[in-house]
Amino acid sequence: MTFRKSVLKGTGTALSDRVFIKKKKKRDRRTFEKRALATIIAAFFAVLFLMPIILTVTNSFMSASEISSNYGQVFSTTDTGGKTYISEKVNLKFIPDIVSFSQYITVLLKSPDYLFKFWNSVILVVPIVGFQLLVAALASYGFTRYRSRIKEIIFFVYIILMLMPYQVTLVPNYLVSGWLNIIDTRWAIWLPGIFSPFAVYLLTKFMRRIPTSVIEAAQIDGAGEWQIFRRICMPLCKGCMCSIAILIFIDYWNMVEQPLILLSDEAMHPLSVFLSKINAGEIGLAFAVATIYMVPTLLVFLYGEDYLVEGITYQGGIKG
Amino acid sequence: MKKELKTPKKEKIKSANSLRKKGERGKRISCVFLSPSILGVLVFFVVPFLVVIYYSVVDNPINHSFVFLDNFRNVFNNGAFRQAAFNTMKFSLIAVPLAVVLALGLALLLDSKIPFRSQFRTFFLTPMMVPIASIVLIWQVLFHYNGMVNDVIGLFGAGKIDWLKSDYAQIVIIVLFLWKNLGYNMILFMAALSSIPKDILEVAVLESAKPRQIFFYIKLRYLSSTLLFVTIMSLINSFKVFREIYLLTGSYPYNTLYMMQHFMNNTFGSLDYQKLSAAAIMMSIVMVILIGILFLTENYFGKDVEG
Numbered sequence: 001m002t003f004r005k006s007v008l009k010g011t012g013t014a015l016s017d018r019v020f021i022k023k024k025k026k027r028d029r030r031t032f033e034k035r036a037l038a039t040i041i042a043a044f045f046a047v048l049f050l051m052p053i054i055l056t057v058t059n060s061f062m063s064a065s066e067i068s069s070n071y072g073q074v075f076s077t078t079d080t081g082g083k084t085y086i087s088e089k090v091n092l093k094f095i096p097d098i099v100s101f102s103q104y105i106t107v108l109l110k111s112p113d114y115l116f117k118f119w120n121s122v123i124l125v126v127p128i129v130g131f132q133l134l135v136a137a138l139a140s141y142g143f144t145r146y147r148s149r150i151k152e153i154i155f156f157v158y159i160i161l162m163l164m165p166y167q168v169t170l171v172p173n174y175l176v177s178g179w180l181n182i183i184d185t186r187w188a189i190w191l192p193g194i195f196s197p198f199a200v201y202l203l204t205k206f207m208r209r210i211p212t213s214v215i216e217a218a219q220i221d222g223a224g225e226w227q228i229f230r231r232i233c234m235p236l237c238k239g240c241m242c243s244i245a246i247l248i249f250i251d252y253w254n255m256v257e258q259p260l261i262l263l264s265d266e267a268m269h270p271l272s273v274f275l276s277k278i279n280a281g282e283i284g285l286a287f288a289v290a291t292i293y294m295v296p297t298l299l300v301f302l303y304g305e306d307y308l309v310e311g312i313t314y315q316g317g318i319k320g
Numbered sequence: 321m322k323k324e325l326k327t328p329k330k331e332k333i334k335s336a337n338s339l340r341k342k343g344e345r346g347k348r349i350s351c352v353f354l355s356p357s358i359l360g361v362l363v364f365f366v367v368p369f370l371v372v373i374y375y376s377v378v379d380n381p382i383n384h385s386f387v388f389l390d391n392f393r394n395v396f397n398n399g400a401f402r403q404a405a406f407n408t409m410k411f412s413l414i415a416v417p418l419a420v421v422l423a424l425g426l427a428l429l430l431d432s433k434i435p436f437r438s439q440f441r442t443f444f445l446t447p448m449m450v451p452i453a454s455i456v457l458i459w460q461v462l463f464h465y466n467g468m469v470n471d472v473i474g475l476f477g478a479g480k481i482d483w484l485k486s487d488y489a490q491i492v493i494i495v496l497f498l499w500k501n502l503g504y505n506m507i508l509f510m511a512a513l514s515s516i517p518k519d520i521l522e523v524a525v526l527e528s529a530k531p532r533q534i535f536f537y538i539k540l541r542y543l544s545s546t547l548l549f550v551t552i553m554s555l556i557n558s559f560k561v562f563r564e565i566y567l568l569t570g571s572y573p574y575n576t577l578y579m580m581q582h583f584m585n586n587t588f589g590s591l592d593y594q595k596l597s598a599a600a601i602m603m604s605i606v607m608v609i610l611i612g613i614l615f616l617t618e619n620y621f622g623k624d625v626e627g
Contacts, residue, residue: 039435042426052499053447138357164604171368172368225353276456298449
């Protein structure tokens with residue numbers, strides 16, 4: 001403060017003060033430059049991250065002929081019969097020449113094929129999310145209360161199973177589905193999904209953070225196990241359940257491996273698998289379908305971003 | 321007086337007894353809570369996995385004659401398996417360090433005082449939410465022989481590359497992998513960064529430590545366990561990259577893109593249980609080793625920082 005006073009008074013600044021001011025200015029400018037640079041880098045990455053999504057959405061508003069003239073070459077692996085004009089160059093366009101909803105109209109009204117696949121996705125994913133949460137809520141309460149050595153060992157097995165990639169779990173899944181005769185039915189995807197240890201692990205980790213004093217207080221007041229679970233643990237875990245629901249939803253909405261192996265009937269495949277099989281004649285529709293497929297996840301993201309971030313944060317550090 | 325003293329004592333003993341009884345009952349009830357999940361996991365994961373182990377050491381499911389390691393040897397000598405294992409390993413070795421370092425960079429970037437931090441966080445996280453199937457189309461357009469990426473490279477005087485059908489194919493997948501996974505890793509790092517005690521950082525600044533010193537001597541030490549967790553998670557996620565490749569190129573992609581899951585999927589076609597089981601077991605052994613490392617080092621580092 002001393003240097004400021006002397007400046008304000010105008011009584012000639014001491015040499016040391018002047019040096020100090022200069023230094024401070026220099027430092028300020030340097031931090032400003034650094035901050036600007038950091039912002040620019042962040043903006044650059046943000047553009048890179050968002051571009052594919054935005055492109056998909058904007059391209060979905062192109063008319064079919066515009067798309068085939070722009071990208072026809074990319075997707076014309078098989079001969080399309082030369083009906084449409086295919087340009088030599090691939091034109092990537094951010095904004096369509098004419099905004100048209102013709103693709104959406106076709107997808108939503110004229111060709112119900114895509115809507116069926118979308119419905120397939122929904123019907124595969126929603127029961128998994130719901131029932132996995134239910135099973136996990138019960139199980140994690142079991143893991144939280146009366147901890148014992150055996151339970152710890154079982155929990156450890158759960159962690160290992162959770163971390164196993166599909167390469168490992170799909171063979172056992174296939175075997176069981178064979179025994180139970182549920183291959184080529186939706187049960188083959190539902191059941192392993194419902195009993196997947198992921199939600200149990202995450203929820204247990206969260207539930208174990210509930211102070212034991214709270215539970216003990218309830219017990220002394222005469223609450224039974226079911227009441228403690230229903231009235232105390234569940235309300236406290238609401239946020240965590242939301243996070244987990246979002247994580248499970250993204251994971252299964254994205255699924256490709258399981259239906260490929262467990263459902264040989266293509267009519268039951270979810271949209272995620274079907275999208276890759278759209279042939280050259282229908283590329284016009286592909287962008288619209290892709291956009292429609294993104295919408296649920298983006299909506300979930302819009303309303304649940306904080307839950308998602310929280311959910312990821314719980315995952316940090318493997319142990320309970 | 322004596323009578324009055326005695327009665328509460330008796331009651332105490334009684335209530336303690338009933339509490340203990342309640343406790344034992346509670347224990348049994350807690351097992352009831354556990355049972356659906358344990359039953360499901362047993363039926364759908366543990367038991368079949370044991371059968372898979374059994375299948376991997378017999379010659380076929382009908383004969384049941386014990387051949388020990390023959391299946392493993394067969395799989396290991398299989399050209400497709402080797403190619404798949406090699407490609408998967410190569411991909412992981414390149415993609416995982418990139419995923420960790422870039423995510424840490426982004427987290428530090430958002431940790432510094434820049435405007436629109438929460439917006440940037442949202443932007444970086446969006447790819448995680450978007451299903452890959454939706455994005456594959458645009459990826460094909462971008463990396464096509466006559467696509468935009470080649471145009472951009474062309475500006476710098478480089479020749480055109482047919483991305484998905486050349487030795488550069490892995491680069492395309494690595495970019496896609498990073499695009500998808502950086503946000504997740506970044507959030508983990510951001511959580512760890514915000515858990516570093518502020519007073520330690522303030523003291524360091526007062527002691528006129530340079531930013532580089534603060535990063536290497538303080539932040540990195542506190543991040544060590546997260547660093548490891550992120551590495552392992554990225555490694556596991558890198559095994560799942562089949563999804564991207566399948567959606568981009570189908571069941572039989574260019575050589576350098578032939579991954580473990582391709583091998584598994586194509587073996588499912590012929591239903592060769594022995595091959596499948598042996599490959600799955602090998603994969604799981606690798607996984608158990610990785611997870612073991614994760615646990616051991618987390619124990620080690622956890623003590624280091626918290627204690």
